[in-house]
Amino acid sequence: MRMFRYWSLKWKFFSVFFVCVFLPILLFGTLIYQKANEAVQLQTVKSTEAALDKVAENLSSTMQSIEDITSYLIFSEDMRAYLQAGSSPDQINSLYPLEHRITGFAVFHLTSKPYLHSITVRSLLESRELHIGPSLQDTQKQKYEALAKKADGSPVWSESYSIQSYSYENVEHVVSLYRLIKDINNVNRRIGMATIRLNTKRLYQLVKTDALDGVGELFIVDTHGRIVLHPDENLIGTKNENSLVTEMADERTSAIRKQSTQQQLYITKQIPGIDWNVVARVDQAKVATGLSGVVNITQVMFIVTMALGILALIGFYYTTLRPIQLLTAQTKRVGAGDLSAKMPVRSNDEIGQMSQWFNHMTSQLRLLIDHKYVMEIKNREAELQLLQNQINPHFLYNTLDMIRWNARLENALGTSKLIEQLSKMFRISLSRGKTWISIKDELDYNGLYLTLQKKRLGRSFSYTIFYEHTAAQALVGKQSLQPLIENSIQHGFKLRKKPGHLYIRCFQEEGNLVIDVMDNGKGFEGEDFEKLKKSGYALKNLEERLQLAFKGHASLSLKKLEDGGAWVRIRHPFVTSEEKIEIFMKEEEANDS
Template structure:
């Protein structure tokens, strides 16, 4: 390489020439890559003389491959690339003029070398495809587990409800849209089950009560007249005690019918219970005693008909079974805030264990009263068993205070 040195005072007047010698092999080490096309780059001047080449014997001479020179001339604007074939190998010829000189850089790129260079890229692309495929499969599995599977489970529970199984439930696992849908489904099933328990079963009980009422009201005047005739017959025969018992039974029967009304004043309910106890005392004699206590202010309260008598009957039949000591039953009624409290207490055997809720659920009389209370008052009324310090049983009924009966039939 050379450079003309001009006079600093007269730039058009050359005063010398600088010649630069380069080690071509080291230059190639700087500009070439480790590929099969190594040392396929050289520099030509405008006369196609070799200025730089890895083979020193070509420098200063015409490039020996005339076919390549002809191909280079076909490149437009002296910048571009063409395909070239030599000795059965395919090359891409690229030329680039060197700015400020009459030289051109020529490079021969072996296509096989390019393909080898792309092998690593292809491997990387394949690896990326495999990784993306695995990620896609994991995403599909996650989507199925967290979405599709839950929707299918919800569909299955819906089919259970469709077949009449109202104990179907969906576990609350998340707060997303599917979780919210499951929560609403559980609320719907609970509501349906509640309506069935409170409406459908109540309707069945009402029908049963109406049937029993109709059966008990068969020609009531005939029954009254017959009992009255028997009572007067007993009086004529001077059987005064028998006449009294028949009169009590007639009165008890009249109260129980109550013209088909399911509600009765507490005063009449206590009268009914007292007559029942007096009839039982006629059978048991002095072995049975009873006491009634009632606040005057609750006598007008409306209660369910025949609500106290089943508790008394329970005490006599179960609490005093095979009981040899004197039997005593204490009935107490009073008001506590807006509630009417009714206690039935005896000195019998009591309950064998303290699992009182089991007795309420399984005992016929207790469960029947609890169901009737729920149908009439909902959660505002309850029946409970209270633990006593002394022997015997203590059953308490708590209902709202009211002086007008509800319209519900129970």
Template sequence: MMIPNWGLKRKFITVFVVLITLPTVFGFIIYYQTSVALKDQAKEDIIGNLEKNEQNLSAIIEEVTNMTAYMTYDKEFRTFFMTPEAETHQLAYKNAVDGINGYFTFQMISKPYVSSVLLEAEDGTILDLGEPILNGEKELAKAAIQKSGAPLWSDAYHVTSEWEGEKEVISVSRAINDLNQINNRIGMVRIRLDHEKLYRSIESQDSSTKWSYFVLSNEGSVVLHSDPSLVGKQYPETELATWVTKGKASSYRLETKDSNYLVVKKELQGTNWYSVAMVDEGEVVQELYHVRNSIRNMIILLILLGAVAFVGFYRSNIRRIIELTKQTWQVSNGDFTASVDVQSRDEIGILGMHFNKMVKTIQNHINVEYRLKIKQKDSELKALQSQIDPHFLYNTLDMIRWTARLENAYETSRLIERLSSIFRMKLNNGKPWVQLKEEINYIKNYLELQQSRLGDRLQFYINVQDDVKDNYVLKQLLQPLVENSIKHGFKDLPRQGIIRIHGYRSYNSLYINVIDNGWGFTNPEKIGIHGYALRNLQERLELVFGKAATLEKTNLTQGASIQIVLPLIDMERVKNIQRELGE
């Protein structure tokens, strides 16, 4: 049966007969199958979404717990906790505090649900980061001490913030012990998580089924819920709370006066909490009614459309559609002389006019782009002819470097070697892509040259994870940001300028943060200067990656932070991008 080869007339008649004789049978079959599928899907959705939320929350708990464990081993944190109050004026202590501030600034930027952090040394020295909290939390401190260095996750509780007023938070507290004398406590840390932001971070709504998600403690109090008024209180449905805290089955059917609910739960490891998800079975049934009505309306509509199509449009439109199809095939085969004879101004006639206009536009674009490429190649040729031979430049710098070494000017030799490396990177054989480790090496050479010029007025730290160093980035991605920090962010700065560069992987993206302690973006003149560099960099990223790359700037208490997010790129992906851009 060669249905694809039938003529339009035969197809119209066949479709019309099918729409008249079979729609009711098909409708009942579809309705029955949809009913069964929706019921099964509702149950699968709620279980799947519960697992996703539980995984999201468990990942956050693990990340924040690891942050507290990190403080036991990190030198800067141990310096803060173990330095007596009388020695807090020393440079080592101040550098440690600066490092801690930078660490938690990065954490709060990358994890919006982290609200504030409290560090308290045994001698009473306190470092409060993030939004200030007015309430006392002595009971949490006592309970954490009794845990002997193990993390203590609290239930949700009420605090008063100087920034946001009344709010609910969840916190983890931990006694920090001496690394060398594990039973000797040297301080206390408490990390508070904003309830609403934490809930938004973990909630998953990937299905069409309406469901609710919340977290209860083992005492039945609400830890996380979409309704903030319930947080910190006993869950109002006593029967459900009792099943969550004491029931052994993983699913439960709750019957109330208004409706029946399907409920599932899962215990969160490392806490005394339970993840709970529930769906109203009545809403699932209501969805089935909507499906049934939609199918009935669809059948009626199809019958009407079939009759109209058969009676009203066959004679007057099929021939023009065939002609338009024929001309479209010509265009798809590269023949841009195709044209449709427009005899009326109805929809098909307008389509024909737009088709003719489109073909002419494509032809014009081809001609224009061809001429532009010729001009571009001519400009590139002239630019190449006017450049100094790179090999001559490298050999000359190398000769100067060895002359300096023979004259025992080792520092001069080292600086010339770094300058030569920078020139090589800038040229890079005309290639716009480099591996991240090459870009970092280039920035390191650049900063060391600047450090030689500025002396103690400049310090920098570079921390890039090994698993992202082989990924490719645009050449000179970071240099405009670092240069702006030195030229404008540190100009007339009454303290040592510090630049921190962090590179790491999160999911399938590369994150690069450039943080300085300069003037920030508060000065209108500096905003214009920074904005020009950022705008140029943003345009480069949009041209290559589109919406897959982002650039965000943030003002800090001291200085500014710029975060670049890029897709992870290997050499095969670089070649694909270059083909797409016509490079």
């Protein structure tokens, strides 16, 4: 710090610029990028989890609908008759209508569910099989039928495997549901086997999501980590090479894991009702590329700010540092005895004034040294006074009176009446600069205002004003009620079909003046009235005025009417002179002190 004292202004300024401008910009830019990256990564995780929930729900619903088809086959009389029919000619003849109805049922589902590949029903009592769909060779048939028999009627889902389709001479990947069919009249009697095959490519198209486009991929694995559904058909049926995915699938629960070495994020969601997991792989590096806009903006801001900072540095140097350096050099000349030193004056700011005074000082020194007496010193002081002409308030409402009489002469009585009411409103609002007016004057003023509003709104608005005779001379803050009335008209009655009605009443109660403003509008939103008072400018301002005058003796309360609408109540001490209000304020000041 001591060394800093001996630096020149130039180096001090450069140091301050580097520490206070350059470094903060660099640090804030880096911090903004890091926070933005964290926010984007977090949002990606949340959106991916939501997408996986939707995929799991859709896939679970789809699988359940397939199991429901096999349940229908179990309880179908036509299916039981077909599976139990013998080989006699009469029984064989009865098979044709049964096959027709069963085929119709199967074709309906094949056409309404495009992901269905085929449906096969085989009798275990006779050498009979009904296949609806493309002709195929199912090499996994015996394996899963054996598992279905062990399941004894429960659905058995296969892994994803390939089948040879004779119709199209190509290989397709399917996931099959095998289910043993029993005689419902004798549950120990096994009569058939139902097989429903789902095309994995079409099934994936049904459940896939666009949430991971460009940043990752979504696929389905079983509990052993084998891929069931995947956008790349070549990977279907193979085991996922990532051990982390296999570990997460084996846990049979939802999880989030991060593979730091490859910057990959894996999110799994278990599918209800089936031992499958939806896996989402998110490439965090690709997610970060989405922040290129933030990086570019940060770089542009950095460059622009630095350019502006350098311009400010140059400007400060030529307008401040250089004149100070020149003044230092001229002062050294004076110190050496050269009184001819003179500063150029290029501005009228502090530097220019300092230069002027330096020149004046050297001039005075020269005069004193040369024994010249200054006979007269002329001090010129220029003061410019801006005169602001204020319009006489009486001129305005006198002009309104003149317009009103002119309207009457032109037989425009309605216009004359409105102008007269506006003139009265203006006359009351002036109130000779008073802050407090009688409740009667305040209600007269708002009555005129409501009359004008009634003229504008017509039958859709009405009002009622009531006050006790004993409360007429009580003082109230000028224009305390108008903000509440405006709130009712502008917000309470907005978009209301029924006519709006405003009710104002004033009365004396236990030494207090009570003013109620009620309407039949839509009422207040929510039940937190204290929050409403703080958020609304009119209510907040009104409460501050009451507390400033009466402190804890005044209150502003909000209520909801049972039939709908808002109720605002003002309560403060009943006073008839401003001196009493000042007494309240002085008492509170004494208590505070």
